[in-house]
Amino acid sequence: MNRIHVAAAVIRSTDGLVLIAKRPLDKHQGGLWEFPGGKVEKGEAVEVALKRELLEELGIGVTAARPLIQVRHDYPDKHVLLDVWEVTAFSGEPHGVEGQPLAWVASEQLPDYTFPAANRPIVAAARLPDRYLVTPDGASPQQLLDGLARALDAGIRLVQLRAPSLSQADYRLLAADALAVCAGRAQLMLKGPLDWAADFPAAGWQLTSEQLRRHTGQCRPVAVGQWLAASCHDAEELAMAMALGVDFVTLSPVLSTPTHPEAAPLGWARVAELLQGFNHPAFVLGGMTPAHLSTARQAGAQGVAAIRALWPAEPA
Numbered sequence: 001m002n003r004i005h006v007a008a009a010v011i012r013s014t015d016g017l018v019l020i021a022k023r024p025l026d027k028h029q030g031g032l033w034e035f036p037g038g039k040v041e042k043g044e045a046v047e048v049a050l051k052r053e054l055l056e057e058l059g060i061g062v063t064a065a066r067p068l069i070q071v072r073h074d075y076p077d078k079h080v081l082l083d084v085w086e087v088t089a090f091s092g093e094p095h096g097v098e099g100q101p102l103a104w105v106a107s108e109q110l111p112d113y114t115f116p117a118a119n120r121p122i123v124a125a126a127r128l129p130d131r132y133l134v135t136p137d138g139a140s141p142q143q144l145l146d147g148l149a150r151a152l153d154a155g156i157r158l159v160q161l162r163a164p165s166l167s168q169a170d171y172r173l174l175a176a177d178a179l180a181v182c183a184g185r186a187q188l189m190l191k192g193p194l195d196w197a198a199d200f201p202a203a204g205w206q207l208t209s210e211q212l213r214r215h216t217g218q219c220r221p222v223a224v225g226q227w228l229a230a231s232c233h234d235a236e237e238l239a240m241a242m243a244l245g246v247d248f249v250t251l252s253p254v255l256s257t258p259t260h261p262e263a264a265p266l267g268w269a270r271v272a273e274l275l276q277g278f279n280h281p282a283f284v285l286g287g288m289t290p291a292h293l294s295t296a297r298q299a300g301a302q303g304v305a306a307i308r309a310l311w312p313a314e315p316a
Contacts, residue, residue, distance in 0.1 A: 002079070003072070003079040003080065003081050004039060004078060004079065004080045004081070005039065005040040005046075005080075005081045005083065006037055006038065006039055006040065006080055006081065006082050006083065007037045007038065007039075007040050007046050007047075007049040007050040007053060007083050007085070008034070008035045008036065008037030008050075008082050008083065008084045008085070008122070009035055009036050009037050009050055009054060009062075009065070009084070009085055009086070009087045010035055010068055010084060010085070010086045010087065010122065010125070010126045011035075011036065011054075011058075011060075011087040011090070011094070012086065012087065012088050013104060016106070016107065017104040017105060017106060017107075018104070018105050018106075018107055018110065018126055019036065019058075019094055019102060019103070019104055019105075020033045020034065020035060020036075020102070020103050020105055020110075020113060021033065021034055021035075021036050021057070021058075021096065021100045021101065021102050021103075022034075022100055022101040022102075022103075023100070023116075024098070024100060032114050032115055032116050033103075033113045033114060033115050034115060034116065034119060035084065035119065035122055035126075036053070036054060036057050036058055037050060037053050037054070037057075037082075037084075038052075038053035038056070038057065039053075040083065046083045046085070047065065047085070050062065050065065050083075050085055050087075054087070054090070056097065057096075057097055057098060057100070058092075058094040058095065058096070058097060058102075059092050059093070059094065059095055059097050060090040060091060060092040060093070060094050061090060061091040061092055062087050062089075062090050063089040063090055063091060064087070064088045064089035064090075065085045065086060065087045065088070066085060066086055066088075066297060067083075067084075067085055067086075067297060067298075067300075068084045068085055068086040068122075068125050068126075068302075069084045069121060069122060069125040069281060069300075069302070070082065070083055070084065070279075070300065071084065071118055071119075071121050071122060071279045072277060072279060073117065073118030073279070075117070075118070080118055082118055082119075082122065084122050084125070086126075107126055107127045108127060110123045110126060110127060111123060111127075111225065121279050121280050121281065124247045124248060124280065124281055125281045125302060128158065128248060128281055128302055128303075129156075129157040129158050129303065130293055130297075130302060130303030130304070131155075131156060131157075131158070131290065131293075131303055131304060131305075131306075131310055132158045132159075132160065132250070132283040132285075132303065132304070132305035132306075132310075133151055133156045133158065133159045133160070133305075133306070133307075133310040133311065134159075134160045134162050134285070134305055134306065134307045134310075135147070135148065135159065135160065135161055135162050135163060135307070135311070136162075136307050136308065136311055137162065137163060137164055137165050138165060139163075141163075141166070141170065141173070141174045141177070143314075144161075144163065144174065144178070145174070145177055145178065145181055146314075147311060147312060147314070148178060148181050148182070149181055150312040150315075151310065151311065151312050152181070152182065152185045152186050153312075154312055156186060156310060157185070157186045157187065158186060158187050158189070159178075159182065159186055159187070159188050159189065160189040160190075160191065160206050160305075161174065161175060161178050161188060161189065161190055161191070162191060162307075168192065168193075171192060172192075172196070172199075175188075175190050175200060175203065176200075179200065179202055179203060183202070187204060187227060188202075188203045188204070189203065189204040189205065189206045189227060189229060190203045190204070190205055190206065191205075191206050191208065194207075194211065194221050194222070197221070197222045197223070197226065198223070201223070201226060203226075203227075204222075204226060204227025204228065204229060204247075205221075205222050205226065205227070205228055205229070206229045206230070206231065206250075207221075207228070207229065207230040207231065207246070208231055209230070209231050209232065209233060209237055211230075212230045212231070212232070212237060212240050212241060212244065213237070213240065215244060216240050216243070216244070217243075218244070220244060220245045221244075227247050227248075228244075228245070228246045228247050229246055229247060229248050229249060229250065230244070230246045230249050230250075231249070231250050231252070232249045232250065232251050232252075232282075233251070233252060233253075233266075234274075235274055238251070238274060238278050241280070242278065242279060242280060246280060247280065247281070248280055248281040248282065248283065248302065249278075249280060249281075249282050249283070250282070250283045250284075250285045250305050251266070251271060251274065251275070251282050251283070251284050251285065251301070252266075252284070252285035252286040252305075253265050253266065253285065253286025253287065254266055254267070254268065254271055254284045254285065254286045254287060254288060254292075255267075255286050255287030255288070256286075256287060257286050257287050263286075265286065265287070266286075268295060268299055271284055271299045271300075271301070272298075272299040272300055275299060275300035275301060276300065278300070281301075281302035282300070282301050282302055283301060283302055283303055283304060283305040284296050284299070284301045284303075284304055284305065285304070285305040285306065288304035288305060288306045288309060289304070289306060289309035290304065290309065290310075292304050
């Protein structure tokens, strides 16, 4: 069965809302919501197809867009490749040229709408930022909380609370305080025994590669609606993460790092190869800085994850 190539768009308004459209009842997956777009014609560049489809469907002219995620999905009756771009600037006022209902939705409300199964990773990508802060080890709980507050002020919206030097009891106390700091401002991801996850329903969970391997073949280990991520280092772990139903992953190490000098870096070519066909958002980790964002996106990543490069310096 041939795979149908579709260009789709996560269209953002100036205030950050996302535009979605309802599929006509007489079409495949009719009545469900979708991200606007349409088929890429043979020999047509994806960006050209995207602009053509959005002009035809919504009456807008795209002026700024970048690749966001590719999703391959097999329905019983068709195979699709969704080539998704994020559109951040356009001319004209979007309207349903073909009479389709439209809605501007806050990204955190996207899970409240029913999309085709292939759109689940797109919903996750639309909700995630392009920077993922991992907190540094060795700082006191108060230093971590103070630094976290500064990071949020600097625009960080996704944080992994990593503090391996703390005892389990101290980490749990810190997690509760960090959740209070992040409330309404950023998504906090925790690490540790999975039986803690139910105690922190507002937090997501970052699986270690060891936890990921331990749960291979099992059901998703946290509640539906609670963010689940996994630390991956190779094709096998990426496949395990996809089978487990994670929302996103970190892939590392991309470059050599002082903290893990023994780890052989993947390099950008291998990262691009590993992410080809991986249907979920991925943050690349290991030697990353915000300056690597463009390269990371070109390799198929959601963005970059980092410790030192994203951790704010203490005020003088």
